[in-house]
Amino acid sequence: MYRIRFHGRGGQGIKTAAQALGTAFFLEGFEVQDAPRYGAERRGAPIFAYVRAARAPIQERGVIARPDAVLVADETLVPVPAAGVLQGLAERTVLVVASSETGETWRERLALPGPVLALAPDEAGGPLAGMACAGAAARLVGVIGRERLEAAVREEIGKLGAAVLERNLAAALAAYDALAPHAGLVAEGAPVAAAGYRPPEWIELPRDTAHFAAPDIDAPATSVAAKTGAWRTLRPVIDYARCNRCSWVCGTLCPDSAIAVDADRTPRIDYDHCKGCMVCLAVCPPHAIAAEPERARAEAAE
Amino acid sequence: MSEAVIRSMKDLPSTHLLGTGTAMCAGCGGLQAVHEIYDVLGGRTVFVNAAGCMTLLATYPFTPFRGGWLYTSMASAAAGAQGIRDALDVLMAKGRLPIEEDLTAVVLAGDGSSYGMGLSATSAAIERGLDFLYVCYDNEGYGNTGQQASGATPLGARTATTPRGQRLRKKDLFDIWVAHRPAYAATVIGAEPLDLAKKIERARSIRGPRLILALAPCPTGWEFEPEHAVEIGRLAVQTGLFPLKEYVDGKVVHTRIPRPRVPVVDYLAAQGRFRHLFEPVRDDALIGEIQAEVDAYWRAVG
Ligand SMILES: Cc1ncc(C[n+]2csc(CCOP(=O)(O)OP(=O)(O)O)c2C)c(N)n1
Ligand code: SF4
Ligand SMILES: [Mg+2]
Numbered sequence: 001m002y003r004i005r006f007h008g009r010g011g012q013g014i015k016t017a018a019q020a021l022g023t024a025f026f027l028e029g030f031e032v033q034d035a036p037r038y039g040a041e042r043r044g045a046p047i048f049a050y051v052r053a054a055r056a057p058i059q060e061r062g063v064i065a066r067p068d069a070v071l072v073a074d075e076t077l078v079p080v081p082a083a084g085v086l087q088g089l090a091e092r093t094v095l096v097v098a099s100s101e102t103g104e105t106w107r108e109r110l111a112l113p114g115p116v117l118a119l120a121p122d123e124a125g126g127p128l129a130g131m132a133c134a135g136a137a138a139r140l141v142g143v144i145g146r147e148r149l150e151a152a153v154r155e156e157i158g159k160l161g162a163a164v165l166e167r168n169l170a171a172a173l174a175a176y177d178a179l180a181p182h183a184g185l186v187a188e189g190a191p192v193a194a195a196g197y198r199p200p201e202w203i204e205l206p207r208d209t210a211h212f213a214a215p216d217i218d219a220p221a222t223s224v225a226a227k228t229g230a231w232r233t234l235r236p237v238i239d240y241a242r243c244n245r246c247s248w249v250c251g252t253l254c255p256d257s258a259i260a261v262d263a264d265r266t267p268r269i270d271y272d273h274c275k276g277c278m279v280c281l282a283v284c285p286p287h288a289i290a291a292e293p294e295r296a297r298a299e300a301a302e
Numbered sequence: 303m304s305e306a307v308i309r310s311m312k313d314l315p316s317t318h319l320l321g322t323g324t325a326m327c328a329g330c331g332g333l334q335a336v337h338e339i340y341d342v343l344g345g346r347t348v349f350v351n352a353a354g355c356m357t358l359l360a361t362y363p364f365t366p367f368r369g370g371w372l373y374t375s376m377a378s379a380a381a382g383a384q385g386i387r388d389a390l391d392v393l394m395a396k397g398r399l400p401i402e403e404d405l406t407a408v409v410l411a412g413d414g415s416s417y418g419m420g421l422s423a424t425s426a427a428i429e430r431g432l433d434f435l436y437v438c439y440d441n442e443g444y445g446n447t448g449q450q451a452s453g454a455t456p457l458g459a460r461t462a463t464t465p466r467g468q469r470l471r472k473k474d475l476f477d478i479w480v481a482h483r484p485a486y487a488a489t490v491i492g493a494e495p496l497d498l499a500k501k502i503e504r505a506r507s508i509r510g511p512r513l514i515l516a517l518a519p520c521p522t523g524w525e526f527e528p529e530h531a532v533e534i535g536r537l538a539v540q541t542g543l544f545p546l547k548e549y550v551d552g553k554v555v556h557t558r559i560p561r562p563r564v565p566v567v568d569y570l571a572a573q574g575r576f577r578h579l580f581e582p583v584r585d586d587a588l589i590g591e592i593q594a595e596v597d598a599y600w601r602a603v604g
């Protein structure tokens with residue numbers, strides 16, 4: 001059975017990527033399961049989806065804990081613990097990262113035992129990265145023909161119109177073609193029988209009463225501990241020379257309460273929590289706010 | 303909480319009471335309205351939250367609120383508010399809660415809940431004269447589960463369950479409330495923060511059943527770039543599609559009369575959920591119908 005996990009951010013088409021790969025497997029005659037993780041389908045938030053495919057009926061259920069391949073559409077997710085990108089990676093797991101850095105760089109950086117491949121990010125950027133990962137996975141398993149992949153993408157995307165379909169087809173097929181030298185690198189994992197099932201190596205915690213296990217939270221606004229700044233791909237930067245100290249526009253309209261205004265009317269952006277929605281940039285009357293790509297900033301800092 | 307009367311933009315709160323770090327989408331117009339409401343309303347509140355996107359505000363042990371929060375089923379938020387109100391009254395009657403530490407019960411519910419399943423419990427609560435504030439953030443669909451149609455989905459809008467566009471009319475929740483002769487009812491939008499803040503101040507000073515109905519531009523469900531959340535909200539008001547008004551002392555008063563009204567096409571064309579009205583062929587009949595309904599509304603206002 002093939003067990004494949006896709007990671008990305010809401011808006012990159014991760015759910016659709018899993019559906020496209022699942023359909024391609026199906027067209028090749030496989031039994032298929034594909035599912036997105038429910039509950040966090042928010043733009044910019046970490047999301048994952050997974051596909052199981054086998055020649056026999058699939059009895060396994062739930063999230064894939066021991067993947068044969070993991071495809072990551074957004075490299076900034078790799079170090080985010082909540083995203084769980086590296087969860088269950090074994091020596092035989094193939095990791096693919098959409099990144100301008102090489103697979104070798106990623107392998108060394110993460111000290112991984114297994115193969116790591118890089119997928120040069122599509123020129124069109126974010127929204128097609130998921131589909132590129134689907135194309136890559138289809139090639140890596142080595143059992144999906146190019147025309148089956150194409151048919152699957154048509155089936156999943158066709159309803160969105162010709163222009164969108166063309167872009168998605170191009171992304172999927174470009175990745176499929178680029179990974180030709182690695183066809184078949186991803187091998188099927190052994191079936192897991194309920195009897196021989198090895199549970200994940202979790203830590204047993206003693207059962208406590210609710211009073212201890214889930215104590216009342218009496219502190220106000222504890223949500224600030226969640227750093228949603230990691231969602232951001234663009235960073236709003238205020239040019240204070242241009243800001244006319246209007247005192248309310250960006251501070252009030254920021255949906256996330258992430259801009260506070262000082263006593264002297266200077267707005268301050270809380271980058272630990274700003275999600276990069278860019279509402280502030282759109283509403284600032286003197287256009288004093290610019291968008292800087294986080295990726296470029298990170299590269300400049302290195 | 304600001305005790306001062308809000309007269310101009312300069313009086314709007316410059317720092318925020320609602321915590322950052324919540325899981326709402328980047329650019330969420332619902333969160334924008336909720337933070338603006340909370341900044342004025344203050345932390346001496348108990349939120350009763352019907353299942354929907356906003357229930358993800360408080361995910362134990364994290365909460366953006368400074369007071370209590372109760373999660374209810376979609377149908378029973380108003381009944382939950384009755385329970386909170388009764389509990390506070392009993393505690394005060396028994397001398398276990400000082401009168402000056404009384405709290406306000408606030409329902410926070412989406413349109414799916416408010417226009418549909420929750421209507422019966424809400425109607426009964428208004429009928430009993432329950433002292434509570436009901437905040438409905440209306441993103442015109444079941445947002446949390448992938449934007450299926452609700453009783454608030456407007457004519458023509460594409461949702462997951464109306465792939466060729468909604469054929470039914472949006473219910474009028476404001477009028478449904480007004481027919482119950484509540485203590486107060488108002489429509490607000492985060493994109494018009496001064497109008498919103500004045501209405502929250504007024505609602506705060508009144509006892510009894512009070513409605514705040516906030517139109518909530520939803521980038522995820524309405525399909526627009528997050529940065530345009532305010533622009534879309536302003537267009538909803540300027541086109542006359544979303545009238546800003548309040549019901550107080552038995553009369554409905556419009557707090558903003560858009561003049562001249564921007565054509566509804568400007569609002570529709572800015573959102574992916576109406577794209578099928580423009581391509582592949584423009585549906586002038588339906589666009590005309592939407593415009594005619596808006597025109598008829600404002601003709602009746604005079
Ligand atoms: C009785 C019931 N049916 C279905 C659900 C699943 N559900 C959870 S949130 C949600 C959407 C609610 O829509 P709305 O009230 O408009 O809030 P939004 O998600 O848009 O914020 C649904 C259907 C539920 N919780 N309860
Ligand atoms: S789906 Fe819409 S309403 Fe729900 S959190 Fe996202 S933007 Fe807000
Ligand atoms: Mg809704």
